[in-house]
Amino acid sequence: MDVGLFGGSFNPPHVAHCVVANVVRDQFSMDEVWWIPNAQPPHKPETELASARHRLAMTKLATKDDPHFRVSDIEICREGVSYTVDTVRALQEKHPETNFALIIGSDSLDSFSSWHCPDEIADRVPLIVYKRPGPIESVAEARFVNQARFVAAPVMEISGTEVRKRRQARRSIRYFVPAPVRQYILDHDLYLEDT
Numbered sequence: 001m002d003v004g005l006f007g008g009s010f011n012p013p014h015v016a017h018c019v020v021a022n023v024v025r026d027q028f029s030m031d032e033v034w035w036i037p038n039a040q041p042p043h044k045p046e047t048e049l050a051s052a053r054h055r056l057a058m059t060k061l062a063t064k065d066d067p068h069f070r071v072s073d074i075e076i077c078r079e080g081v082s083y084t085v086d087t088v089r090a091l092q093e094k095h096p097e098t099n100f101a102l103i104i105g106s107d108s109l110d111s112f113s114s115w116h117c118p119d120e121i122a123d124r125v126p127l128i129v130y131k132r133p134g135p136i137e138s139v140a141e142a143r144f145v146n147q148a149r150f151v152a153a154p155v156m157e158i159s160g161t162e163v164r165k166r167r168q169a170r171r172s173i174r175y176f177v178p179a180p181v182r183q184y185i186l187d188h189d190l191y192l193e194d195t
Contacts, residue, residue, distance in 0.1 A: 033103070074091065
């Protein structure tokens, strides 16, 4: 089985996440994409994040209608800082017959050499990179760029930051997030405080 690993804070999961996951699955003929909400990403302060429980619930809601999407709580159950290398090791050990690939944004590729054990990650799994809004930096080391496969996905100017800002300003987030995620955010009064 071929599986794309799609990690992130999903704070909240939004429609651009859904589009990217779908395009990657289709373009690379993957059987599934596994969404993996972080417990605590190493590059984001905890104050910016909704609780892991809320982010996991929203990710399940965002993906529930697509039979090719699965949500894994591996990083949330592990707790602490979420290092991709630990997740890849654990999943490969648990699913030795599965071919995994790591789905990352172009911004993550630019900083990939600063990740925890980047060479091991790149040795273990291919990198599938999608373009994020904003300029492409040219700081990614050649060895990682050369190992990456790039996705022909539309660039969508939607981010979790934008969704949170709109929510804090009491503006509509309709169409920015899947409808069940929007309802969950409203029901739980998420993202109303300044972070």
